[in-house]
Amino acid sequence: MGKGEETRQTILDSAVALASQVGISGLSVGSLAEKTGMSKSGLFAHFGSKEEMQLAVVRATQELFLETVMRPALREKRGLPRLRAIVANWLVWARRSRLPGGCPLAAAAHEFDGQPGPVRDEVSHALGLWRRALADAIGKCVEAGDLRPDTPVEQVAFEINGLVLACLQDSQLFQDPESEQRAMTAFDRLMSHHAPNPAKE
Amino acid sequence: MGKGEETRQTILDSAVALASQVGISGLSVGSLAEKTGMSKSGLFAHFGSKEEMQLAVVRATQELFLETVMRPALREKRGLPRLRAIVANWLVWARRSRLPGGCPLAAAAHEFDGQPGPVRDEVSHALGLWRRALADAIGKCVEAGDLRPDTPVEQVAFEINGLVLACLQDSQLFQDPESEQRAMTAFDRLMSHHAPNPAKE
DNA sequence: GAATTTATAGAACGTTCGTTCTTTTTTGTC
DNA sequence: GACAAAAAAGAACGAACGTTCTATAAATTC
Numbered sequence: 001m002g003k004g005e006e007t008r009q010t011i012l013d014s015a016v017a018l019a020s021q022v023g024i025s026g027l028s029v030g031s032l033a034e035k036t037g038m039s040k041s042g043l044f045a046h047f048g049s050k051e052e053m054q055l056a057v058v059r060a061t062q063e064l065f066l067e068t069v070m071r072p073a074l075r076e077k078r079g080l081p082r083l084r085a086i087v088a089n090w091l092v093w094a095r096r097s098r099l100p101g102g103c104p105l106a107a108a109a110h111e112f113d114g115q116p117g118p119v120r121d122e123v124s125h126a127l128g129l130w131r132r133a134l135a136d137a138i139g140k141c142v143e144a145g146d147l148r149p150d151t152p153v154e155q156v157a158f159e160i161n162g163l164v165l166a167c168l169q170d171s172q173l174f175q176d177p178e179s180e181q182r183a184m185t186a187f188d189r190l191m192s193h194h195a196p197n198p199a200k201e
Numbered sequence: 202m203g204k205g206e207e208t209r210q211t212i213l214d215s216a217v218a219l220a221s222q223v224g225i226s227g228l229s230v231g232s233l234a235e236k237t238g239m240s241k242s243g244l245f246a247h248f249g250s251k252e253e254m255q256l257a258v259v260r261a262t263q264e265l266f267l268e269t270v271m272r273p274a275l276r277e278k279r280g281l282p283r284l285r286a287i288v289a290n291w292l293v294w295a296r297r298s299r300l301p302g303g304c305p306l307a308a309a310a311h312e313f314d315g316q317p318g319p320v321r322d323e324v325s326h327a328l329g330l331w332r333r334a335l336a337d338a339i340g341k342c343v344e345a346g347d348l349r350p351d352t353p354v355e356q357v358a359f360e361i362n363g364l365v366l367a368c369l370q371d372s373q374l375f376q377d378p379e380s381e382q383r384a385m386t387a388f389d390r391l392m393s394h395h396a397p398n399p400a401k402e
Numbered sequence: 403g404a405a406t407t408t409a410t411a412g413a414a415c416g417t418t419c420g421t422t423c424t425t426t427t428t429t430g431t432c
Numbered sequence: 433g434a435c436a437a438a439a440a441a442g443a444a445c446g447a448a449c450g451t452t453c454t455a456t457a458a459a460t461t462c
Contacts, residue, residue, distance in 0.1 A: 004429095025226075110307060111224055174329065179359070246410075409459080415451080428439065
């Protein structure tokens with residue numbers, strides 16, 4: 001493989017950052033060409049169509065997300081410490097990855113939820129995978145004895161997703177610096193509610 | 202005022218529904234003119250610029266939201282019953298208002314959070330007002346004795362917003378019919394956690 | 403019902419869109 | 433370094449974009 005793949009990755013890096021600000025449907029071949037210093041046609045040749053370009057951006061965002069959120073958390077001890085690291089990384093991943101407009105996948109979920117098509121399917125698939133990974137991490141907490149055996153894993157995954165979404169909205173829209181701590185407070189309360197030892201309340 | 206205001210409202214009704222599917226930045230004068238059966242210029246004259254049109258759509262969505270979510274809940278008894286009605290209405294408001302693509306305001310929050318300007322400000326303002334209204338409703342629960350006096354009102358508002366966002370994402374993106382019940386389960390657990398009588402757990 | 407204001411339509415503008423060509427430059431191979 | 437392959441640029445396309453004009457139709461006023 002030659003240098004084509006390399007520039008393609010360069011393009012996608014810029015594309016993910018730009019999509020963070022203007023959304024994935026807001027991406028245009030022209031604006032992206034200008035940002036990367038390439039010609040419209042030269043850039044276009046890497047994808048073949050705008051839709052393929054959008055799909056590539058979704059997949060690139062997904063990879064960046066896993067690299068930023070999941071992989072560092074794997075160094076934590078399996079169970080609650082790892083889950084807590086996942087949530088903590090998740091809350092700040094857009095900032096850490098220099099995505100000034102927030103998570104492009106979360107935005108895309110809203111953008112495309114009313115527009116059937118391949119992009120919507122890819123976004124839905126990516127978020128579905130992530131939700132399953134999150135539920136798995138919660139299940140590991142149960143196995144490790146950090147959570148009670150009757151913990152409703154899917155329900156907890158749902159609620160964690162919710163408090164992350166709330167944090168992202170507040171930090172992006174209101175620039176509320178407290179939102180991360182709010183989310184972690186809610187997370188800890190949720191965990192202690194399902195904790196096995198009677199350290200409730 | 203003549204019939205101009207009337208057709209303007211007709212346009213906005215269509216615009217809100219269309220924005221639900223394609224987003225507020227996805228609205229174009231041409232597509233909206235086609236949907237309403239008007240000419241591009243005839244429609245355009247009602248707003249003067251695209252940005253003014255977008256602002257009008259944000260405000261129209263806000264009014265529709267309050268009418269659908271808040272006003273019916275005012276018939277419930279002040280305190281927890283009313284708060285519960287607000288949340289229940291909120292969870293289904295897009296469906297009830299025939300907005301197939303979900304809440305345009307929630308989508309706009311993501312669309313514009315990376316793009317400063319009047320539209321972003323209006324969205325931020327609208328959601329800020331709503332958050333305050335939500336916090337007030339929670340405060341009324343404290344006053345009514347349905348929640349403990351030390352209830353962290355802002356924190357609870359944050360968490361309720363989160364579980365609604367989670368529900369909207371799941372129902373829109375995964376078409377999960379259980380998401381509403383998941384959200385209500387989380388809501389009830391949250392309420393019982395801050396309940397005054399020791400009916401905890 | 404004529405006059406006047408208001409609302410809508412129609413045509414056209416410059417720009418940007420996604421896309422398709424052809425041509426030039428760069429890259430990798432012998 | 434010549435040669436083939438791959439990558440990028442350049443020019444151009446029809447369509448849609450937001451917007452501005454001018455002209456027609458409708459509603460309101462007298």
